[in-house]
Amino acid sequence: MSVKSVIEANHARGAELYNAGDIQAMVTEMYHEDCKFMPSGVETKFGQKGVLEILESLKKTGVAEIKVTSEEIDGIETDTAYERGSYIFYKDDGSEVGVGKYLVIWKKVNGKYRAYVDILNSNS
Numbered sequence: 001m002s003v004k005s006v007i008e009a010n011h012a013r014g015a016e017l018y019n020a021g022d023i024q025a026m027v028t029e030m031y032h033e034d035c036k037f038m039p040s041g042v043e044t045k046f047g048q049k050g051v052l053e054i055l056e057s058l059k060k061t062g063v064a065e066i067k068v069t070s071e072e073i074d075g076i077e078t079d080t081a082y083e084r085g086s087y088i089f090y091k092d093d094g095s096e097v098g099v100g101k102y103l104v105i106w107k108k109v110n111g112k113y114r115a116y117v118d119i120l121n122s123n124s
Helices: 003-019 023-030 047-060
Strands: 031-038 066-076 079-088 098-110 114-123
Touching: 003 023, 003 066, 003 079, 003 114, 023 031, 023 047, 031 047
Parallel strands: 031 114
Antiparallel strands: 066 079, 079 098, 098 114
């Protein structure tokens, strides 16, 4: 399986878990334990606990669904990859609540790619 296929599958699984409200499982499965999460407008969050805090906050403020579109994925080494893309956050009624772009550095841990550095920038 190519790096691109693996990362796209990670996103599909992450979206499934987020949309179902299982944010803890999403973070555990997708993010490296020592990750850095850098969304727009807030300080860098460190570790899975920081990612969980931000994603739970998004859910509570009405972001019901996250759609991620990978635009570029490539390997840097055998255990590191990068990804660049865009995202859209949706409310329950299907209206857009946020649009932006992202850059992720993925690290392979125990045979599975996990987000190590995740940078989000809003388009507004």
